Amino acid sequence: xxxxxxxxxxxxxxxxxxxxxxxxxxxxxxxxxxxxxxxxxxxxxxxxxxxxxxxxxxxxxxxxxxxxxxxxxxxxxxxxxxxxxxxxxxxxxxxxxxxxxxxxxxxxxxxxxxxxxxxxxxxxxxxxxxxxxxxxxxxxxxxxxxxxxxxxxxxxxxxxxxxxxxxxxxxxxxxxxxxxxxxxxxxxxxxxxxxxxxxxxxxxxxxxxxxxxxxxxxxxxxxxxxxxxxxxxxxxxxxxxxxxxxxxxxxxxxxxxxxxx
Numbered sequence: 001x002x003x004x005x006x007x008x009x010x011x012x013x014x015x016x017x018x019x020x021x022x023x024x025x026x027x028x029x030x031x032x033x034x035x036x037x038x039x040x041x042x043x044x045x046x047x048x049x050x051x052x053x054x055x056x057x058x059x060x061x062x063x064x065x066x067x068x069x070x071x072x073x074x075x076x077x078x079x080x081x082x083x084x085x086x087x088x089x090x091x092x093x094x095x096x097x098x099x100x101x102x103x104x105x106x107x108x109x110x111x112x113x114x115x116x117x118x119x120x121x122x123x124x125x126x127x128x129x130x131x132x133x134x135x136x137x138x139x140x141x142x143x144x145x146x147x148x149x150x151x152x153x154x155x156x157x158x159x160x161x162x163x164x165x166x167x168x169x170x171x172x173x174x175x176x177x178x179x180x181x182x183x184x185x186x187x188x189x190x191x192x193x194x195x196x197x198x199x200x201x202x203x204x205x206x207x208x209x210x211x212x213x214x215x216x217x218x219x220x221x222x223x224x225x226x227x228x229x230x231x232x233x234x235x236x237x238x239x240x241x242x243x244x245x246x247x248x249x250x251x252x253x254x255x256x257x258x259x260x261x
Contacts, residue, residue, distance in 0.1 A: 003209040060189030061141040095145035102138030187215030
């Protein structure tokens with residue numbers, strides 16, 4: 001989404017994209033959004049603007065089609081407790097703030113309310129401040145931790161080494177790391193969607209800009225890294241867009257694909 005489909009002001013060319021959606025539908029080409037964001041946030045962005053019905057949310061932990069859950073993977077309560085302790089007590093971690101993304105809402109400790117930036121309010125439009133997030137009773141898809149002005153990939157690698165196979169921590173942009181269940185990522189979400197729509201990876205084009213897109217890009221035959229993507233993503237993708245997200249490189253590439261076919 002941000003850094004790929006949306007520009008830096010969290011916007012996209014609505015009319016242009018809606019025309020593309022009509023043409024894609026006419027050609028029986030399905031369009032889906034894959035994002036680290038929660039489902040409610042994605043609905044907020046597109047709900048009244050563009051008729052998108054399919055979403056891979058929470059970095060692959062929740063796949064939705066026409067309002068129905070296709071697949072979901074939750075963090076076990078015991079793992080959440082272990083993660084919260086590790087993040088709080090480990091001097092190599094200790095983020096500025098922690099959020100839980102659940103089925104019914106997103107949650108943050110009220111004591112951390114002062115760290116709530118406009119970006120956090122934007123990404124967590126369903127945020128609830130609670131006395132203690134370790135006591136939240138909800139189905140939790142993702143734990144998000146934020147560090148300001150800190151390299152994220154080393155921290156994600158550190159967390160994955162601390163919880164081998166149990167979690168999947170990935171840098172997701174805007175100073176944050178998303179932590180989801182082990183073996184879950186946008187690539188597994190894409191595979192679940194393939195099964196649901198009776199497609200194969202050979203039928204799919206995918207776009208991405210950050211580390212949390214790598215598994216999805218490695219799965220799709222036609223993988224496009226944004227020209228503003230981190231170098232590791234550009235190196236692994238089959239193609240690089242000619243325009244960045246601020247010049248709507250995804251829409252430009254869709255136009256190219258439609259003209260060629």
